[in-house]
Amino acid sequence: MPARAEPGPLQRALDWANGHLDLPHSLDTLAARAAMSRRSFTRHFRRHTGTTVSQWLLGQRLALVQRLLETTDQPVERIAERAGFGTPLSMRQHFAAAFDTTPSAYRREFRGR
Incomplete structure (x- = not known):
């Protein structure tokens, strides 16, 4: 059985946000958590989820x-x-x-x- 790939920075940021829904989140804070620029995060986020951050x-x-x-x-x-x-x-x-x-x-x- 092949080894399971580690989640990337986007998925880690989403997992973290999902585990901390009681905290305020924004596009900028999630992009920073993923160590991405706002533009790059938005592009990857939309491709991964098909929706907006909000x-x-x-x-x-x-x-x-x-x-x-x-x-x-x-x-x-x-x-x-x-x-x-x-x-x-x-x-x-x-x-x-x-x-x-x-x-x-x-x-x-x-x-x-």
Whole structure:
């Protein structure tokens, strides 16, 4: 079996960001973490993910919110904090726009299965 390749600087930066969604992130901070220029990072990021940094971050944060709603009893305020949303209201608005439901209704529906 061939040896598995080590992830490159872009993937390491994305893995780090995904593990630290509670922190603020920007294109510049992620490019610096990957030791790339902003332009180079943007090009590689788009090729690798097919989206923008802000859309990718939002998707990662919403996926974390879903997991936490499904697997914990933490209040929505704590989940918003852990997922890096500035406020619970911001999380609720993004969640509703993405999933056409509220976090509380999502939790009830998931737990009802």
